[in-house]
Amino acid sequence: MTVTWSPAMAEAIEKARVEVCELHSELIKWGLVVWTAGNVSQRVRGIDGADDVLVIKPSGVTYDSLTPASMVVCDLEGNLIVGAHSPSSDTAAHAYVYRHMDEVGGVVHTHSTYATAFAAVGKPIPCHLTMMGDEFGGEIPVGPFALIGDDSIGQGIVETLKDSRSPAVLMQNHGPFTIGKDAKAAVKAAAMTEEVARTMFVALQLGDPIAIPQEKIDSLYARYQNVYGQH
Amino acid sequence: MTVTWSPAMAEAIEKARVEVCELHSELIKWGLVVWTAGNVSQRVRGIDGADDVLVIKPSGVTYDSLTPASMVVCDLEGNLIVGAHSPSSDTAAHAYVYRHMDEVGGVVHTHSTYATAFAAVGKPIPCHLTMMGDEFGGEIPVGPFALIGDDSIGQGIVETLKDSRSPAVLMQNHGPFTIGKDAKAAVKAAAMTEEVARTMFVALQLGDPIAIPQEKIDSLYARYQNVYGQH
Amino acid sequence: MTVTWSPAMAEAIEKARVEVCELHSELIKWGLVVWTAGNVSQRVRGIDGADDVLVIKPSGVTYDSLTPASMVVCDLEGNLIVGAHSPSSDTAAHAYVYRHMDEVGGVVHTHSTYATAFAAVGKPIPCHLTMMGDEFGGEIPVGPFALIGDDSIGQGIVETLKDSRSPAVLMQNHGPFTIGKDAKAAVKAAAMTEEVARTMFVALQLGDPIAIPQEKIDSLYARYQNVYGQH
Amino acid sequence: MTVTWSPAMAEAIEKARVEVCELHSELIKWGLVVWTAGNVSQRVRGIDGADDVLVIKPSGVTYDSLTPASMVVCDLEGNLIVGAHSPSSDTAAHAYVYRHMDEVGGVVHTHSTYATAFAAVGKPIPCHLTMMGDEFGGEIPVGPFALIGDDSIGQGIVETLKDSRSPAVLMQNHGPFTIGKDAKAAVKAAAMTEEVARTMFVALQLGDPIAIPQEKIDSLYARYQNVYGQH
Numbered sequence: 018m019t020v021t022w023s024p025a026m027a028e029a030i031e032k033a034r035v036e037v038c039e040l041h042s043e044l045i046k047w048g049l050v051v052w053t054a055g056n057v058s059q060r061v062r063g064i065d066g067a068d069d070v071l072v073i074k075p076s077g078v079t080y081d082s083l084t085p086a087s088m089v090v091c092d093l094e095g096n097l098i099v100g101a102h103s104p105s106s107d108t109a110a111h112a113y114v115y116r117h118m119d120e121v122g123g124v125v126h127t128h129s130t131y132a133t134a135f136a137a138v139g140k141p142i143p144c145h146l147t148m149m150g151d152e153f154g155g156e157i158p159v160g161p162f163a164l165i166g167d168d169s170i171g172q173g174i175v176e177t178l179k180d181s182r183s184p185a186v187l188m189q190n191h192g193p194f195t196i197g198k199d200a201k202a203a204v205k206a207a208a209m210t211e212e213v214a215r216t217m218f219v220a221l222q223l224g225d226p227i228a229i230p231q232e233k234i235d236s237l238y239a240r241y242q243n244v245y246g247q248h
Numbered sequence: 249m250t251v252t253w254s255p256a257m258a259e260a261i262e263k264a265r266v267e268v269c270e271l272h273s274e275l276i277k278w279g280l281v282v283w284t285a286g287n288v289s290q291r292v293r294g295i296d297g298a299d300d301v302l303v304i305k306p307s308g309v310t311y312d313s314l315t316p317a318s319m320v321v322c323d324l325e326g327n328l329i330v331g332a333h334s335p336s337s338d339t340a341a342h343a344y345v346y347r348h349m350d351e352v353g354g355v356v357h358t359h360s361t362y363a364t365a366f367a368a369v370g371k372p373i374p375c376h377l378t379m380m381g382d383e384f385g386g387e388i389p390v391g392p393f394a395l396i397g398d399d400s401i402g403q404g405i406v407e408t409l410k411d412s413r414s415p416a417v418l419m420q421n422h423g424p425f426t427i428g429k430d431a432k433a434a435v436k437a438a439a440m441t442e443e444v445a446r447t448m449f450v451a452l453q454l455g456d457p458i459a460i461p462q463e464k465i466d467s468l469y470a471r472y473q474n475v476y477g478q479h
Numbered sequence: 480m481t482v483t484w485s486p487a488m489a490e491a492i493e494k495a496r497v498e499v500c501e502l503h504s505e506l507i508k509w510g511l512v513v514w515t516a517g518n519v520s521q522r523v524r525g526i527d528g529a530d531d532v533l534v535i536k537p538s539g540v541t542y543d544s545l546t547p548a549s550m551v552v553c554d555l556e557g558n559l560i561v562g563a564h565s566p567s568s569d570t571a572a573h574a575y576v577y578r579h580m581d582e583v584g585g586v587v588h589t590h591s592t593y594a595t596a597f598a599a600v601g602k603p604i605p606c607h608l609t610m611m612g613d614e615f616g617g618e619i620p621v622g623p624f625a626l627i628g629d630d631s632i633g634q635g636i637v638e639t640l641k642d643s644r645s646p647a648v649l650m651q652n653h654g655p656f657t658i659g660k661d662a663k664a665a666v667k668a669a670a671m672t673e674e675v676a677r678t679m680f681v682a683l684q685l686g687d688p689i690a691i692p693q694e695k696i697d698s699l700y701a702r703y704q705n706v707y708g709q710h
Numbered sequence: 711m712t713v714t715w716s717p718a719m720a721e722a723i724e725k726a727r728v729e730v731c732e733l734h735s736e737l738i739k740w741g742l743v744v745w746t747a748g749n750v751s752q753r754v755r756g757i758d759g760a761d762d763v764l765v766i767k768p769s770g771v772t773y774d775s776l777t778p779a780s781m782v783v784c785d786l787e788g789n790l791i792v793g794a795h796s797p798s799s800d801t802a803a804h805a806y807v808y809r810h811m812d813e814v815g816g817v818v819h820t821h822s823t824y825a826t827a828f829a830a831v832g833k834p835i836p837c838h839l840t841m842m843g844d845e846f847g848g849e850i851p852v853g854p855f856a857l858i859g860d861d862s863i864g865q866g867i868v869e870t871l872k873d874s875r876s877p878a879v880l881m882q883n884h885g886p887f888t889i890g891k892d893a894k895a896a897v898k899a900a901a902m903t904e905e906v907a908r909t910m911f912v913a914l915q916l917g918d919p920i921a922i923p924q925e926k927i928d929s930l931y932a933r934y935q936n937v938y939g940q941h
Contacts, residue, residue, distance in 0.1 A: 047282060051509060051674040052667055054610060076706075106706065128610050130674070134681035137607045137688045145368045147396075147422045148285060148359050162691070164698060165609075190691050191609045205283055212282040212361065218681055219365035219449055226368045229393070229421050236395060244307075244337065278744060376830045378858075378884045379747060379821050436745055443744040443823065450827035450911055457830045460855070460883050467857060475769075475799065513740060513905040514898055516841060538937075568937065590841050592905065596912035599838045599919045624922070626929060627840075652922050653840045680912055 020098055023065035030099075033059045033072040033200075034088040040204045041074060041083050044127060047208040053079055055127040056105040059200035060115050062122075069093055071115055075102030106165065113171020114196060118179065123200030125207040128192040131214035135159075136187040142210075142217050145226035150237030152209050154182030162189040170194075182238060185210040251329055254296035261330075264290045264303040264431075265319040271435045275358060276311050278439040284310055286358040287336040290431035291346050293353075300324055302346055306333030337396060344402020345427060349410065354431030356438040359423040362445035366390075367418040373441075373448050376457035381468030383440050385413030393420040401425075413469060416441040482560055485527035492561075495521045495534040495662075496550040502666045503536060503545050506589060509670040515541055517589040518567040521662035522577050524584075531555055533577055537564030568627060575633020576658060580641065585662035587669040590654040593676035597621075598649040604672075604679050607688035612699030614671050616644030624651040632656075644700060647672040713791055716758035723792075726752045726765040726893075727781040733897045734767060734776050737820060740901040746772055748820040749798040752893035753808050755815075762786055764808055768795030799858060806864020807889060811872065816893030818900040821885040824907035828852075829880040835903075835910050838919035843930030845902050847875030855882040863887075875931060878903040 022030070040057045044050045058073035072088050089100030095112035097104055105111075111124045135142050135157075142157040144150060149157075160177040163169035174194050177186040184206040185195045193210050197203035220226045253261070271288045275281045289304035303319050320331030326343035328335055336342075342355045366373050366388075373388040375381060380388075391408040394400035405425050408417040415437040416426040424441050428434035451457045484492065502519045506512045520535035537551050551562030557574035559566055567573075573586045597604050597619075604619040606612060611619075622639040625631035636656050639648040646668040647657045655672050659665035682688045715723070733750045737743045751766035768782050782793030788805035790797055798804075804817045828835050828850075835850040837843060842850075853870040856862035867887050870879040877899040878888045886903050890896035913919045 052670050054671075054674075128608075128674070128678070130678050131681055133608065133610075133678050134685055137678065137682035138686040139689045140686060145421055146359075146364065148364075162689075162695075164695060166702065190607055190689060208283050209285075212285075212359070216359070216361050216364050216368065218685065219362055220368035222453060222684060223365055223371060223449065224369040227370045227393075227421060233393075233395060240397065376883055377821075377826065379826075439745050440747075443747075443821070447821070447823050447826050447830065450824055451830035453915060454827055454833060454911065455831040458832045458855075458883060464855075464857060471859065514901050516902075516905075590839075590905070590909070592909050593912055595839065595841075595909050596916055599909065599913035600917040601920045602916060624920075624926075626926060628933065652838055652920060680916065684915060 020067075022067050026061075026064050026067045029061050029064065030070065030072065030090055031085070033061045034085040034090075037072045037074070037088050037200055038083050038085045040200050041080055043204050043208070044125075045080055047211070049127040049129040049207055049211055050080070051128075053077055055129075056107055056111075056125070057200050057204060058105075058108075058111040058124050060122045069115065070098060071108075071111060073108055073111060074105045075100060076105050078102060107170075109165075109168065110170040110174060110194065113168050114174055114194075117171070117175045118196065120198070121196045123197045123203035125195045125197075125200070125203040126192065127207050127211070129207065129211035129214070131218050132157075132185075132187055132210050133192040134218070135214055136189055136192055139189050141187070142214050143226065144234060145220060145229060146213055146216060147229070147237055148209070149213050150229060150234040151241035152206070153185065153213070154238035154242075155234055157183050157185045157187060157193075157210060157213070160186045160188045160194075162191070251298075253298050257292075257295050257298045260292050260295065261301065261303065261321055262316070264292045265316040265321075268303045268305070268319050268431055269314050269316045271431050272305060272311055272314050274435050274439070275356075278442070280358040280360040280438055280442055281311070282359075284308055286360075287338055287342075287356070288431050288435060289336075289339075289342040289355050291353045300346065301329060302339075302342060304339055304342060305336045306331060307336050309333060338401075340396075340399065341401040341405060341425065344399050345405055345425075348402070348406045349427065351429070352427045354428045354434035356426045356428075356431070356434040357423065358438055358442070360438065360442035360445070362449050363388075363416075363418055363441050364423040365449070366445055367420055367423055370420050372418070373445050374457065375465060376451060376460060377444055377447060378460070378468055379440070380444050381460060381465040382472035383437070384416065384444070385469035385473075386465055388414050388416045388418060388424075388441060388444070391417040391419045391425075393422070482529075484529050488523075488526050488529045491523050491526065492532065492534065492552055493547070495523045496547040496552075499534045499536070499550050499662055500545050500547045502662050503542055505666050505670070506587075507542055509673070511589040511591040511669055511673055512542070513590075515539055517591075518569055518573075518587070519662050519666060520567075520570075520573040520586050522584045531577065532560060533570075533573060535570055535573060536567045537562060538567050540564060569632075571627075571630065572632040572636060572656065575630050576636055576656075579633070579637045580658065582660070583658045585659045585665035587657045587659075587662070587665040588654065589669055589673070591669065591673035591676070593680050594619075594647075594649055594672050595654040596680070597676055598651055598654055601651050603649070604676050605688065606696060607682060607691060608675055608678060609691070609699055610671070611675050612691060612696040613703035614668070615647065615675070616700035616704075617696055619645050619647045619649060619655075619672060619675070622648040622650045622656075624653070713760075715760050719754075719757050719760045722754050722757065723763065723765065723783055724778070726754045727778040727783075730765045730767070730781050730893055731776050731778045733893050734773055736897050736901070737818075738773055740904070742820040742822040742900055742904055743773070744821075746770055748822075749800055749804075749818070750893050750897060751798075751801075751804040751817050753815045762808065763791060764801075764804060766801055766804060767798045768793060769798050771795060800863075802858075802861065803863040803867060803887065806861050807867055807887075810864070810868045811889065813891070814889045816890045816896035818888045818890075818893070818896040819885065820900055820904070822900065822904035822907070824911050825850075825878075825880055825903050826885040827911070828907055829882055829885055832882050834880070835907050836919065837927060838913060838922060839906055839909060840922070840930055841902070842906050843922060843927040844934035845899070846878065846906070847931035847935075848927055850876050850878045850880060850886075850903060850906070853879045853881045853887075855884070 195206035426437035657668035888899035
């Protein structure tokens with residue numbers, strides 16, 4: 018595929034490669050991934066006539082070896098444009114989300130332990146924490162079981178999230194995908210998803226969590242999103 | 249707001265900014281916070297005619313980016329006096345505690361996992377550990393459900409702690425707040441709160457914890473507070 | 480024992496000592512071992528007429544003190560050929576695997592917490608996660624109880640794994656052994672074993688994990704092994 | 711107290727101060743302590759006519775601030791001989807163990823999470839792991855409830871351990887104490903105590919751990935102690 022970019026578009030892509038590379042270290046820092054099992058992408062909006070592209074982790078490369086130059090650039094169909102490695106095998110799912118949710122600028126996928134455990138039993142993470150009201154505006158929903166290889170995962174993510182306040186979905190038997198206005202926001206959502214999954218797991222073992230009235234959740238969410246910006 | 253401070257007061261405030269900044273790294277070190285979800289403040293007692301002020305974390309800044317200069321200074325109503333960022337959105341709660349508990353010199357708030365799980369089910373952390381007798385003098389109590397935005401959280405903290413030995417309160421569905429004679433003591437209480445929450449969670453899963461007679465708890469508490477000073 | 484090697488064989492052995500030494504730090508990094516309780520080995524296939532040898536951790540040396548030069552070289556009966564220390568006390572089990580499974584190039588043993596807990600109750604780790612389908616092709620099986628000191632452990636590993644897709648076996652009351660095409664692949668399997676053990680533990684506490692149909696597991700496994708190579 | 715030591719005794723004490731200081735960092739490394747809640751001591755056997763002394767952590771000093779010079783030296787009654795700080799408040803218990811168990815050269819006390827949870831419910835950690843057979847020779851027993859301030863804790867430790875193979879005792883409602891031929895061995899026992907407590911906790915949640923026949927435990931213990939030396 019031959020693509021030409023203006024200097025401004027090329028610079029925006031290079032900036033995204035640096036950011037996406039650095040954000041992978043946050044997945045390690047917050048304990049969200051083991052070995053190579055997680056990936057971050059960011060949309061670069063087209064300028065000077067270019068189409069949008071996405072920057073994502075290369076496939077099968079360990080986190081210690083990641084550099085900005087090793088981040089791959091794909092079009093929004095998931096086709097490789099620039100990169101010495103193949104894109105992450107989850108690229109099709111990321112690309113589908115960018116094609117169908119224009120407001121999304123970043124996507125993250127992990128198999129973080131506690132969130133993935135909720136996904137294995139197919140239960141949403143219930144909202145009994147003010148920090149969940151703030152960040153997720155309610156429970157974190159479960160998406161359908163879907164196999165890798167076509168658009169099934171992407172469709173499951175989009176169908177679950179398009180009518181939800183939550184920036185996170187637990188794909189059944191698989192693990193969480195999170196979205197945000199940029200990659201950093203999606204990484205934050207991934208870190209918070211695991212934290213609330215862990216906290217709610219412990220709470221559910223301790224007894225019956227106390228309900229927070231819906232209007233209080235609405236109030237928390239409205240205030241937080243107003244202060245910190247939409248995800 | 250225009251405030252003038254004597255050199256001695258200004259120096260005391262700068263010293264507190266250094267200390268409060270450094271103490272945020274302890275929250276990370278002991279695993280008490282994810283992303284930006286925790287804050288430490290310290291009271292600086294007014295000298296040379298100045299009113300007391302509080303030094304607290306700026307809002308929405310990641311822990312890696314914190315510097316002494318980024319710590320903000322507020323009056324005890326929570327109004328910003330000095331700082332390039334807004335104060336933490338929990339400042340009103342900290343300020344309320346300083347106004348109503350004159351012996352308190354430091355306040356810490358986290359969403360640490362196990363303590364927050366007890367808060368989600370509205371159960372106090374029961375005192376079956378000698379280290380709890382030492383540090384907390386009994387169970388760690390639960391405070392009321394309260395929304396951010398007015399003095400409700402501060403009132404709930406003060407009403408729960410004013411007649412308790414415990415330097416920690418679990419605000420229902422929210423998380424722990426801790427107090428101390430200075431910020432370091434409040435951070436220690438936050439670390440110990442999470443540790444005893446985690447230990448008691450495991451104990452409650454293993455079976456029925458053995459009661460410690462009240463007079464033994466009293467003895468542990470009296471000795472420890474005498475040795476290490478009142479919180 | 481006197482052995483002579485060609486320069487090429489000697490170089491291959493030195494390369495393996497460097498790799499095996501470095502891979503022990505991955506056991507620490509992913510939280511798989513406490514103190515000295517884990518070991519990694521790699522087969523070096525004989526060239527220029529030499530027999531295969533294995534490179535393994537020395538016995539009772541802490542991880543901080545390991546150097547490539549401290550890695551010991553043994554024949555495939557487990558006899559020491561080169562090394563200032565005794566080989567790991569688990570060497571006989573590693574050697575047995577290499578003698579009986581020619582495709583295996585790396586073996587790892589740990590007592591990682593969650594996998595060892597499944598071993599203590601003698602339950603396989605059930606496959607309710609797409610990442611297990613990918614990496615293990617089904618459940619992680621339990622091997623027999625066997626004492627150290629003869630070939631019992633090695634036999635138990637080989638009998639359990641020879642007809643299984645799984646590169647990991649949980650030896651009853653003992654802990655996991657993993658295999659791979661080289662030591663790095665076996666370390667990856669060890670890290671993934673602990674991760675799926677932890678995730679499935681949490682899932683089993685939360686409720687009934689949802690089954691993944693066998694043909695979906697087959698599909699996941701076929702695709703992943705094709706992309707990333709056989710273990 | 712005025713004590714004079716030969717150069718050889720003085721050198722042995724300085725060596726112990728370095729070792730005991732460094733071993734405290736192992737408590738942090740293996741996650742055994744929060745804040746200042748753990749301590750390591752080592753006996754220095756008297757030479758050139760001197761009495762035995764013990765080297766122990768100073769009281770209330772954070773782990774980051776520990777230096778060899780800050781380690782305090784006490785006689786075996788627990789009286790301070792050399793040191794700028796008070797000895798750990800647990801010194802009386804350490805000293806009692808050294809006075810009554812001549813083979814013991816190191817003592818460690820922690821409140822490590824899972825071991826302390828077993829102590830809170832007063833249940834021994836049952837031996838369903840080969841690594842427990844190796845290191846502990848059976849279950850880890852529970853000692854009596856005892857308050858700090860006199861010899862009760864020391865007596866409870868000695869009475870529980872003197873007829874046990876285990877180098878660890880869980881003091882009820884309090885936490886583990888471990889012993890060894892030197893401080894390093896006692897620290898290893900403390901790390902292994904927490905690890906087997908955590909593993910057995912998970913196993914007990916998963917189901918009924920499988921029994922290991924007593925003669926197999928005896929065999930594991932005999933072999934391991936022969937290879938690695940008596941604790």
